Amino acid sequence: MPKYDFKKIEKKWQKIWAKNKYKLWAASAPLRGASASQGRRKFYVLDMFPYPSGDGLHVGHVEGYTASDIMARFLRMNGHNVLHPMGWDAFGLPAENYAIKKKIHPSIVVKNNIKRFKNQLNSLGFSYDWQREINTTDPEYYKWTQWIFLQLFKKGLAYEAEVPVNWCSSCKTVLSNEEVADGVCERCGGKTERKNLKQWILKITAYADRLLSDLESLDWPERVKEMQRNWIGRSEGALIKFSFSCDRIYYGDLEVFTTRPDTIAGVTYMVIAPEHPVIEKLKSKIRNWEKVAAYIKSAKSKSEKERQQEGKEKTGVPLDGVYVINPWNKKEVPVWIADYVLAHYGTGAVMAVPQHDERDREFAKKFDLPIIDEPLLPKEEVIEKLGAKKTINYKLRDWIFSRQRYWGEPIPVIKCEKCGNIAVPEEDLPVKLPQVKKYEPTGGVESPLAGIKKWVNVKCPKCGGAAKRETNTMPQWAGSCWYYLAYLMREVSNFQFPISQYQNVFKHWLPVDIYVGGVEHAVLHLLYARFWHKFLYDIGVVSTKEPFAKLVNQGLILGPDGQKMSKSRSNVVNPDDMVEKFGADSLRLYEMFMGPLEDVKPWDPRGIIGPHRFLARIYNFGRDKKTGENEAAVRLVHKTVKKVTEDIKNFHFNTAVSALMIALNDAEKLETLSKDFYKTYCKLLFPFAPHLAQELWSLLGHKTLLDEEKWPEWDERLAEEESFELIIQVNSKTRGKLTAHRGIDETNAKALAMTAPGMNKWLDPSKIKRIIFVKDRLINFIVES
RNA sequence: GCUCGGGUGGCGGAACUGGCAGACGCAGAGGACUUAAGAUCCUCCGCCGCAAGGCGUGUGGGUUCAACUCCCACCCCGAGCACCA
Numbered sequence: 001m002p003k004y005d006f007k008k009i010e011k012k013w014q015k016i017w018a019k020n021k022y023k024l025w026a027a028s029a030p031l032r033g034a035s036a037s038q039g040r041r042k043f044y045v046l047d048m049f050p051y052p053s054g055d056g057l058h059v060g061h062v063e064g065y066t067a068s069d070i071m072a073r074f075l076r077m078n079g080h081n082v083l084h085p086m087g088w089d090a091f092g093l094p095a096e097n098y099a100i101k102k103k104i105h106p107s108i109v110v111k112n113n114i115k116r117f118k119n120q121l122n123s124l125g126f127s128y129d130w131q132r133e134i135n136t137t138d139p140e141y142y143k144w145t146q147w148i149f150l151q152l153f154k155k156g157l158a159y160e161a162e163v164p165v166n167w168c169s170s171c172k173t174v175l176s177n178e179e180v181a182d183g184v185c186e187r188c189g190g191k192t193e194r195k196n197l198k199q200w201i202l203k204i205t206a207y208a209d210r211l212l213s214d215l216e217s218l219d220w221p222e223r224v225k226e227m228q229r230n231w232i233g234r235s236e237g238a239l240i241k242f243s244f245s246c247d248r249i250y251y252g253d254l255e256v257f258t259t260r261p262d263t264i265a266g267v268t269y270m271v272i273a274p275e276h277p278v279i280e281k282l283k284s285k286i287r288n289w290e291k292v293a294a295y296i297k298s299a300k301s302k303s304e305k306e307r308q309q310e311g312k313e314k315t316g317v318p319l320d321g322v323y324v325i326n327p328w329n330k331k332e333v334p335v336w337i338a339d340y341v342l343a344h345y346g347t348g349a350v351m352a353v354p355q356h357d358e359r360d361r362e363f364a365k366k367f368d369l370p371i372i373d374e375p376l377l378p379k380e381e382v383i384e385k386l387g388a389k390k391t392i393n394y395k396l397r398d399w400i401f402s403r404q405r406y407w408g409e410p411i412p413v414i415k416c417e418k419c420g421n422i423a424v425p426e427e428d429l430p431v432k433l434p435q436v437k438k439y440e441p442t443g444g445v446e447s448p449l450a451g452i453k454k455w456v457n458v459k460c461p462k463c464g465g466a467a468k469r470e471t472n473t474m475p476q477w478a479g480s481c482w483y484y485l486a487y488l489m490r491e492v493s494n495f496q497f498p499i500s501q502y503q504n505v506f507k508h509w510l511p512v513d514i515y516v517g518g519v520e521h522a523v524l525h526l527l528y529a530r531f532w533h534k535f536l537y538d539i540g541v542v543s544t545k546e547p548f549a550k551l552v553n554q555g556l557i558l559g560p561d562g563q564k565m566s567k568s569r570s571n572v573v574n575p576d577d578m579v580e581k582f583g584a585d586s587l588r589l590y591e592m593f594m595g596p597l598e599d600v601k602p603w604d605p606r607g608i609i610g611p612h613r614f615l616a617r618i619y620n621f622g623r624d625k626k627t628g629e630n631e632a633a634v635r636l637v638h639k640t641v642k643k644v645t646e647d648i649k650n651f652h653f654n655t656a657v658s659a660l661m662i663a664l665n666d667a668e669k670l671e672t673l674s675k676d677f678y679k680t681y682c683k684l685l686f687p688f689a690p691h692l693a694q695e696l697w698s699l700l701g702h703k704t705l706l707d708e709e710k711w712p713e714w715d716e717r718l719a720e721e722e723s724f725e726l727i728i729q730v731n732s733k734t735r736g737k738l739t740a741h742r743g744i745d746e747t748n749a750k751a752l753a754m755t756a757p758g759m760n761k762w763l764d765p766s767k768i769k770r771i772i773f774v775k776d777r778l779i780n781f782i783v784e785s
Numbered sequence: 786g787c788u789c790g791g792g793u794g795g796c797g798g799a800a801c802u803g804g805c806a807g808a809c810g811c812a813g814a815g816g817a818c819u820u821a822a823g824a825u826c827c828u829c830c831g832c833c834g835c836a837a838g839g840c841g842u843g844u845g846g847g848u849u850c851a852a853c854u855c856c857c858a859c860c861c862c863g864a865g866c867a868c869c870a
Contacts, residue, residue, distance in 0.1 A: 001825085223865075226789060230866050237870080258870060271870090307868090314868085340868045350870045358786090359868050395869050522865085593810070595798055600863075604797060610810040613825095655799070658809040665809090727805050732851050734805055772850050777804055782850055 001623070004616040006583030010691040014122060016705075024707045025072075025127045027083035042081045044509050045072045046484055046548075048517030048525070049087045049134075052113035053094055057120040058565070059573050059591065059603065060518065064554040066588045067597055067653060068516040069126045073687040074648050076127075077711035083509060084127060085487040087134035088114050091142075092476045093171060093187060096407035100439050106407045110137055120576065124584045125690045127707070132490040136479030137407075140495040141486060143430030145478050146412040147499075148532060150423045151539055153413070157203040158401065160421060164344075165199055165400055166192040172441035173404045174199055176475065177397055178231075178524045186524075197445055200402040200411055200472060204531045208232055208394040210545075211530055220551040221598065227522040233395025235259050238388040239347065242270065242324035244278075245332055246285040254278060254324055254335075257346030257393055261382040264328045266353040266374035268364065270335045271316065274299040275343035279319070287320040292337065299339045307339050314340055314363045326351075327386050328377075338363065346393055399528070401475060406439045406448045408473030416460035416467035425461050426497065431469070447471045480525050481532040484512055484547060499541055506542050515548040518556070526551070552651060555599040557591070562602045573603050585689035586612040592653035592688060614661055615692055618685070621664060628672035636666050637680050638718035644684045645714070653688070660685060675700075680712045727778035728753045730762045746773040753779050 017024065027042075047068050050061055072084040090110045099106040114135065121128065134141055152158040166175045170190035174197060179186045204211075212232045215225045237259035244251035254270065272278065274296045279286075286292055295317040299307065316338030323332045340359060341350050354364035354371040364371050383390060402411060410431045412424035424431055434455040436448055449471040450456060460467035488505045489495055526548070533547040558564060559571025566572065578587040589611035595601045640663040647656035663681065667673060678700055686693035686706045694706050720742065726749060728736040736756035740749065750771060753759065763781055770782040 223789060227865055230788075233866090233869060235869070256870080260870080338868095340870095342869065345869045352870085357870065359870075362868090393869075519864085590810095593797090599791095599798095601797070604811065606811055607797065608811095614810085616825095654797095655809085658799075661809055725805075729804090729851080732804095737805075770850070772804090774804055774851095778851090780804085780850060 001620050004619040004692075006585060006615070006691070009695045010123075010125065010584050013691045013694050014125060017125070017127075018122070020705065021127075021129075022131055024705065025076075025084065025129045026131055027129060028081050040079050040081060042083070042509060043072075043075045043514070044484075044512045045075065045082060045084045045514045046512045046516070047086060048515070048521065049089050049480070049483060050117060051089045051092060051094070052110060052117045054098060054109070054113055055567075056113075056116055057575050059557050059575050059578075060554070060565075062124060062575050062587060063557055063591045063597070064516045064518065065121070065124070065126055066591055067552065067554060067651065068514065069588075070592070070648060070653060070687040071514055071516075071651075072127055073690065073707070074711065076707060077683070077686070077709060079710070083132075083487070084129055085132040085134075085490075086121065086126075086128040086130070087132075087483060087487065088117070088136065089476075089480050089483070090114065090135055090137040091408045091474075091479055093405065093407070096405060096439055099407070105435070106439065107137065110135075123579055124575070124588065127690075132487040134483060134486045134490065136483065139430040139432050142409040142479065144486070144489075144495060145409050145474065145482070146424070146429050146431060147426065147497075148482060148536070149409075149474070149478070150412055150426070150429075152202060152535060153421075153423055155535075155539070157206060157535065158200060159203065160198060160200055162196055162198040163201065163400070164194050165197050167195045167197070168192050171405075172443050174400055174402065176400045176477075178399075178527065179475075199400050200413075200470075202399040202401045202531075204399045204528075205394060205396055207531050207534050208234070208396045209392070210534055211396075211527065214530075214534075214545055218546060218551070219549060221519075221553055224519065224522045224526065224551060224553065228527055231396060231523045231527065235393050237261070237391060237393065238383050239391050240264070240327065240351065240386055240388045242327060242351065244282070244335075245323045245325050246282070246321055251282065251285065251322075252278075254349055255347045256349045256351045257391060258351055260353065260356060260379075261386075261388060262377045262379040263353040263356045263374070264326065264351065264382055264386075265377060266355040266372055267326050267328075267331075267333060267351045268354060268370045268372055269333050269352045270324045271338045271341045271350045271352050271360075271363070272335065273341040273343035273348040274337050274339055276337070276348045279337065282319065282322055285321050288317070292317050292319060295337060302339075314338060314359070314366055316340075316363065316367065318367075328382065334369075336363075336367075344397065345395070399531075401478075402470075402472035403475050404443075404445060404447045405441055405473055406433075406436060408475065409433070409478055410449065411470040411472055411474060413470040414458055414460060414467045415470060416463060416465060418465055419460055419462045419467075421470075422460060422462050422467070428461075433473075445472075447473055449473070477525055477528045481529045482536070484529075485536075485542070503541070503543075510542055511544045511547055511549040514550050514552065516552045516554060519553040552597065554597050555595075555601060557594075558600060558602040560603050560605050565603075573605075578608060582608055582612045583615070583691075585615055585692050589615065589657055589689055593657040595654055597651050597653060611657070614664065615689060618664060618681075618696070619692065621668070622673060622678060625670075626672045627675060629674050630670055630672045633667065633670050633673050633677050635718055635721065636663060636670075637677055637712075638714040639663075639721075640684060641680060641712045641714040642716075642719040645711070648687065657688060660688070682706065683709055683712050724776050726752065728756050728759070729778060729780040731782060732780055735759065735762045742776055744776075746771065746779070749773060749779045753781075 045068050047065055072082050075082045095106040095109045098109050136142060149158060166180045168175050168185040168190055170188050171185060175185060180192050183192060185192055212229060212234055215228060237257055238261045239255050239257055241253045241255050243253055283289060316336045319335045322335045324335055325332055352360040354361040355373060410433055412429060412431045414422045414424060416422055434452050436452055439448055442448060456469050458467055458469055488509050489502050491505050492502055529547055536542045537545055561571050563569055563571060575587060586608055590608040593611050640659055643659040644656045682693045682697045697706050723739050723741055726738050726740040727734055736759055738752055738756050740752055767783040768781050769784055772780040
């Protein structure tokens with residue numbers, strides 16, 4: 001028997017595909033053809049593009065990319081116009097850190113890594129449309145990233161402000177809230193500290209309501225939607241004014257935000273955040289100022305995380321001499337400061353209702369403040385009587401957008417002492433990242449770009465006077481906010497201005513129909529990209545409200561030890577090794593066969609052998625079989641086509657692979673097989689194991705490429721077996737089985753069941769009380785016991 | 786604490802709308818072939834039992850002729866959020 005020489009087969013077809021790739025895998029341009037009338041529609045099948053790290057492709061990449069490749073191939077064979085592109089998200093710290101260490105320019109590092117990644121992707125037989133390849137670090141690409149920033153800037157959605165920020169001292173840059181998890185830098189795991197720095201900020205909060213409500217329209221995993229909902233954190237309530245009363249004299253108002261105006265009668269004290277500006281104003285009235293000042297100082301010195309970690313044990317200080325009057329019942333209550341009240345949320349002040357709020361109760365108990373039982377009031381009535389303002393608050397905060405690092409898109413702004421922040425004129429884009437000798441971050445508010453005087457010093461575009469460039473760069477996430485549009489722009493021209501020339505392609509291809517990627521981007525990339533897309537929608541660039549209609553998350557693949565793969569645990573499985581040992585088709589097949597796509601699953605080093613053996617068996621299958629018509633074979637084909645087709649549509653690739661295995665096992669038992677069986681089987685196998693399927697297809701004598709073949713159809717009647725196994729139960733226990741014709745009625749089933757071997761042991765016909773008959777399944781005799 | 790997933794053989798997992806639990810694969814056992822090993826092929830493979838049979842889908846209860854599937858209570862694991870007023 002010939003050996004399944006996967007290396008030879010895979011190389012051979014990869015060569016042929018490379019020659020034909022633009023014909024085979026290029027989507028039709030929308031302006032030529034693509035008629036929706038014949039059931040042919042567009043499908044935009046998108047992978048989350050990789051960061052081309054020095055480690056090369058990971059088996060986790062292979063999982064998601066195989067899933068989308070199966071989908072793309074399947075849809076193409078079904079006659080659809082499929083766009084399946086790939087590119088590189090190449091700005092960011094790892095390339096820069098590597099560059100610092102090895103003294104190689106990051107662009108060279110990135111170039112080498114991309115080359116390696118691309119080879120790896122091709123070695124796995126993915127059917128990407130490489131004509132549309134993009135790279136976020138290409139100046140022609142990032143000029144558009146800068147252009148979008150400028151549109152945001154012009155609409156007032158990008159602004160500079162001094163704000164408290166998260167600073168990562170090991171990455172030496174500011175981070176966004178989304179990049180900080182548990183007080184730790186998402187990137188390097190280092191502790192973050194709080195600093196007040198002047199930064200560029202994007203007003204994502206202006207889109208909070210739409211980012212939240214439009215989630216409903218998306219076919220996304222509920223988990224991801226829920227994470228975004230939590231992150232946006234909408235709450236409805238009202239702003240209520242309390243009056244300060246010091247020595248019984250009115251001293252201005254204090255506004256609080258509450259979601260529970262109905263509990264206002266139970267307010268027994270007031271708490272304000274230590275940072276609240278009113279404290280300074282009331283200073284002269286506060287009798288224990290020294291104590292208060294000390295508390296404020298200690299609160300400010302702590303990071304938000306530290307405050308929260310200590311948060312179980314509440315702390316606070318009363319403002320002696322300061323009271324507020326409850327507008328509902330005119331009662332005077334004391335005012336406290338405590339760091340469990342956050343300055344940046346609501347008004348930074350809370351009316352405390354210990355009866356109803358757990359945190360208030362904890363605080364009240366600790367400091368012996370009264371807890372009163374009170375009537376719950378009609379919410380609307382309270383709001384109306386007090387003239388309170390209904391408000392909606394969000395947890396979401398604006399996106400801190402500048403980074404003090406080299407390897408990112410320069411922020412296209414010129415700072416003029418006279419004119420302020422001035423946008424770089426569109427015709428001057430891109431603002432190219434200049435070559436520098438040292439990439440080391442400065443550690444301060446400037447990026448290494450600040451050291452290049454020639455680059456920094458420019459004329460103000462407005463007044464012509466001396467001015468300086470902004471030296472901060474954009475964060476990692478900027479380039480990935482719009483890359484799915486860049487693939488489309490490739491179809492028209494090579495990123496030329498103006499934007500209007502791209503609107504037809506955007507209209508045709510958007511939204512992305514299937515977006516496959518890891519769940520780790522749930523509140524980073526996926527939130528940011530939705531924000532930018534909505535902005536582009538508002539300024540008329542794109543015509544859909546959302547970028548990604550359907551999202552599929554592949555589950556993490558763990559190491560053989562059940563732990564997350566990592567170099568330090570040395571449990572990383574390298575896809576190259578697997579391709580070398582078992583072949584690309586085996587790797588693809590195994591990763592799909594491991595379990596449901598979305599599940600987290602451990603890598604079983606032996607597991608890949610199963611699919612590999614299966615492919616080797618297919619390779620030699622049928623060599624000693626007679627060709628001929630065979631009804632059982634026909635039914636087997638139809639059954640398998642149905643199962644595999646439906647499974648692919650539902651992303652149930654594990655059971656699709658298993659159906660292919662079952663079909664082979666069953667076919668081996670048949671004496672003759674028709675030509676048609678082999679043909680159809682090749683087509684079904686093709687999306688999963690394209691190299692072998694194509695090889696077998698050509699061995700069958702076909703000159704065509706399977707990419708251009710039509711996906712098989714099935715006949716519902718033939719997809720069902722003629723007969724079934726009738727389960728015979730007595731008192732709901734299975735006591736026998738008989739083969740019966742489909743559609744058999746109760747009377748015949750009963751007669752048949754009586755003839756089952758050994759039935760007289762279990763069944764006395766005179767004692768039958770009741771018969772339950774389930775068509776094409778079972779008959780259950782209920783007898784007296 | 787809250788929210789969302791999930792708990793099925795030694796392992797990964799399968800099971801339509803409530804209808805044979807354990808498909809498919811890995812591992813394991815026995816056999817064939819081989820000087821041998823490997824590869825390949827055949828048979829077995831949830832647990833108890835010689836068998837007949839009984840028991841089995843996290844635990845306890847319920848509904849039903851029939852429950853992995855539906856209902857109630859609880860336990861455990863994973864992910865996310867977490868002083869957001």
